[in-house]
Amino acid sequence: MEKKSTSKQASLTVYFCGKEECQPGHYFGPAVRPHYLIHVILEGKGIFQKSGVTYSLKKGDAFLIPPMESTYYQADKENPWSYAWVGFDGSACPEILSQTVFSDSFIYQNPGSNISALLACMERLLASFRESHGRQLEPKGNLLMLLSFMQDPSPEKSRDFSDEYFKAAREYIEHNYSYDIRISDVARHVGIDRTYLYKIFMEHGKTSPKQYLLWHRLRMAVQMLCSTDYTITEIALSCGFKDAPSFCNYFKKHIGFTPRAFRKEFQDQGKTIPVNNKLL
Numbered sequence: 001m002e003k004k005s006t007s008k009q010a011s012l013t014v015y016f017c018g019k020e021e022c023q024p025g026h027y028f029g030p031a032v033r034p035h036y037l038i039h040v041i042l043e044g045k046g047i048f049q050k051s052g053v054t055y056s057l058k059k060g061d062a063f064l065i066p067p068m069e070s071t072y073y074q075a076d077k078e079n080p081w082s083y084a085w086v087g088f089d090g091s092a093c094p095e096i097l098s099q100t101v102f103s104d105s106f107i108y109q110n111p112g113s114n115i116s117a118l119l120a121c122m123e124r125l126l127a128s129f130r131e132s133h134g135r136q137l138e139p140k141g142n143l144l145m146l147l148s149f150m151q152d153p154s155p156e157k158s159r160d161f162s163d164e165y166f167k168a169a170r171e172y173i174e175h176n177y178s179y180d181i182r183i184s185d186v187a188r189h190v191g192i193d194r195t196y197l198y199k200i201f202m203e204h205g206k207t208s209p210k211q212y213l214l215w216h217r218l219r220m221a222v223q224m225l226c227s228t229d230y231t232i233t234e235i236a237l238s239c240g241f242k243d244a245p246s247f248c249n250y251f252k253k254h255i256g257f258t259p260r261a262f263r264k265e266f267q268d269q270g271k272t273i274p275v276n277n278k279l280l
Contacts, residue, residue, distance in 0.1 A: 011092035011193045014139040017129040021082040022046070022075035029072035035089040036097075037065040039073070040122045040146075044081035048073045050106050057081075060110030060118060062150065064102045084122050086129075086143060094191045098161050100150045108150045118149045165190050166204040169197060170212070177217050177240050183209045217241065218254060225263045232259050 015035055019042070029049075039048075040062045048055045048063040049072040057063060059081075065071050067089065075081050101108050110118065125142035132139050168190045173181075186209060187197045201209045217239045224235045236247035236259075251259050 012090040012096070012140055012143075013088060014125075014129060014136060014143055015087040015089065017084070017086045017126050017139075019082070019084040019126060022080045024080045025075060025077045026080060027072065027074035030070045031072075032068045032070050033065050033087070035067055035087045036093055037085055037087045038146075039063050039065075039083045039085045040119070042082045042084055042119060042122075044076060044079045046073060046075040046081040048107060055107045057107065057109070060112070060115035062108040062110075064097075064106050064108075066106075084126055086122075086125060086146070088143060091188065091191055091193050092196075095161065095196065096144070096147065099152075100147050101152050102150065103152065114149060118146070121146050121149065162200045163204065165192055165197070166200045169201070169209065170205075173209075173213050173216055177213065177220060178238055179240060180242075181213070181240070183213070186213075213240075214250065214254075218251060221247070221251065221259065222255070222262070225259055226266050235259065 022044075041057055041059050043059055045056065045058040048057055050065075050069070055063065063073070097103060121142065125139060125146055128138040128142050169186050172186050172189045176185075183197065184194055187194045190197065192200075197209055201207060201212060205212055207215070221235050221239045224230055224238065228235075230238070232248070233244040236244045239247070241247035241250065248258055251257070251262070255262060257265065
């Protein structure tokens with residue numbers, strides 16, 4: 001097995017590749033792996049087990065091991081498999097894998113029409129990783145080519161995960177707005193990169209994630225001004241602003257009132273002042 005590492009988590013990183021000719025009945029597990037791992041069967045056959053389900057696999061098939069999920073696999077006792085594997089991870093992985101059969105399965109069963117091409121692609125991945133000397137472009141490109149063989153052939157089964165990512169990002173913001181979070185923290189939590197997160201927010205929310213975070217903080221501040229007796233400083237820090245002056249500047253710029261004036265008008269009129277509908 002050949003292994004390389006990187007000190008910085010990227011959107012996609014190939015961590016290691018290898019190849020093995022297994023003895024009859026050779027097995028591994030049950031165990032977990034720290035990264036995604038795909039095994040491609042080069043010859044022979046065997047079984048893969050996950051979550052109590054057993055899959056029988058042969059030449060040209062593949063199986064996916066997700067990070068930190070227990071699996072078991074074993075070579076056939078009469079016709080043991082040989083396989084090659086690639087370990088990888090990164091924030092782009094959920095989106096990439098969602099475009100393959102691995103969006104709703106842990107196995108790829110080759111239809112028989114492209115076995116030679118798929119195995120040749122796996123060999124190129126092995127060679128490019130072995131000769132990369134830490135450079136990632138060629139191994140990553142070959143990994144994507146390998147996964148392109150494993151796309152779901154049924155377009156009607158493809159899923160759009162952007163709505164799920166958008167909901168997950170909103171929930172993260174709405175539960176953590178009081179902390180000093182950054183948009184990169186939101187993207188990391190959801191498992192996608194910042195560029196894709198921005199695209200999702202513009203499509204689903206008609207605003208950037210940065211603006212959504214700011215408006216949610218202001219929305220919470222409005223509620224606290226109208227329903228509590230906390231000081232301006234207490235509200236500012238409770239809503240994720242670094243200090244009262246910066247909070248007041250943002251509030252005046254986007255709401256049209258200073259926080260103190262907003263509270264006074266609310267108390268005098270007994271109702272909220274009409275403000276931007278993003279606060280609703």
